[in-house]
Amino acid sequence: xxxxxxxxxxxxxxxxxxxxxxxxxxxxxxxxxxxxxxxxxxxxxxxxxxxxxxxxxxxxxxxxxxxxxxxxxxxxxxxxxxxxxxxxxxxxxxxxxxxxxxxxxxxxxxxxxxxxxxxxxxxxxxxxxxxxxxxxxxxxxxxxxxxxxxxxxxxxxxxxx
Numbered sequence: 001x002x003x004x005x006x007x008x009x010x011x012x013x014x015x016x017x018x019x020x021x022x023x024x025x026x027x028x029x030x031x032x033x034x035x036x037x038x039x040x041x042x043x044x045x046x047x048x049x050x051x052x053x054x055x056x057x058x059x060x061x062x063x064x065x066x067x068x069x070x071x072x073x074x075x076x077x078x079x080x081x082x083x084x085x086x087x088x089x090x091x092x093x094x095x096x097x098x099x100x101x102x103x104x105x106x107x108x109x110x111x112x113x114x115x116x117x118x119x120x121x122x123x124x125x126x127x128x129x130x131x132x133x134x135x136x137x138x139x140x141x142x143x144x145x146x147x148x149x150x151x152x153x154x155x156x157x158x159x160x161x
Contacts, residue, residue, distance in 0.1 A: 047107075047136035054088075054108035054132050055142045055154055061090045061102045062144065062152050068092065068099055069119035079116040082109045107135040111160075117146065125150040133160035 062078060069076040077093045088110065090102040104110075110130050117126040130144040141158040 043136065044138045047134040047139035050105045050108050051132050051134045051139050051142050054104040054110070055144060057102050057104045058090065058110060058130060058132065058144050059152060059154055061092060061100065062146065064100055065092045065119050066125065066150050066152065068094065069121050070123060073121045075121060076119045077116060078119065080110050081115065109133050109135075119150060123150055124148060129158075131158035131160065133158075 058080075065076045065078040072094060074094055076099070078090070079093070080088065080090045082088045083106070085106055087103045087106045088108065090104070092099040092101075110132055112128055112130045114126075114128065117128050119125045125146055125148065127148045128146045130146075132142045132144070133139070134141075137160070140156055141160045142154060142156055143158045144152065144154045146152050
């Protein structure tokens, strides 16, 4: 006893054909509310990721400068330039010879008391604290610390004006 759809009245066959306009509008409104709640969090995560990436670049460059000073047995100069709206650059030099150049995101800035330090062949360095900030004020700043005996470490913290 199978009932065929042809035996149903036309009004019942036409009534279950899809979603109503009101159902679609309610669904779109709920999605818009969810997106508006999630968007600021995604923006903050991207800013924190940029700061983290710049910190990793800075750490790699500092470690390379430290190792090069020991291998070459000469003083190595490490410097950075935020370059305004362009990508920032990090340069490692020895006696005006460029050893390596790194770039970091233009939305990130590196701050310190001096833009240049020196790693000495005697395994020492100028003590310095670098603070990495992002253009998004809600991003967590990070610090890279260099001690007088050329130990390099990073941590969350610092302040960005």
